[in-house]
Amino acid sequence: MKLYLCEKPSQGREIASHIGARTRGEGCITGNGVTVTWGIGHLVEQAKPEHYNPALKFWDIAHLPVLPDEWHMEVKDQTRDQYKIVAKLLKQATEVVIATDADREGEV
Template sequence: MKPVILAEKPSQAKAYADAFSVRRHEGYLELLPSPIFSEGAYITWGIGHLVELKEPKEYDPKWAKWSLASLPILPERYEFQVAKDKTKQFAIVKKLIKATDTVINACDIDISL
């Protein structure tokens, strides 16, 4: 089973892949078998954040209009959704991850806020 390497962005994935022979696919790169990855591997990427918190109004209609009186906005449970402009890349990443038993996090090491 080929491992999946998840990079933060396309340019980062390309930089990793430059050390290998690759086949290009839409939304990911396929690393051909090598001494490091004997079966090959896949490198895919996010494009910024693939998922995001739901908007406050999606938790409770009273939070649809911002006001000081409604602060702080603290839902009982935070929920995520796929970012609207990133559904295609999210589907590619999801498909690759579901088909492997090894995911290598090669994203930036900083905390995204």
């Protein structure tokens, strides 16, 4: 399956209309051998400072700089369902087209 990964739902609907995907699914649109899905803003974010050290929950200049050995990402609570859909579709895909916004974050 060829998977188009878009930045947001409106962009996904627009691309789907041009490539023959017409069947709405949960968090995606499919058809004509392709699937279009999307993020909802950012699906993941950097872990909060207290993830690395509970003392960092409260700001104190004495704790600076915060330089973990390894930076972690966390799925945002409000986008968890769409994250799971995208992750599942990525595992099924044989080809992925990154069709995110045409800006510095994601060049179409």
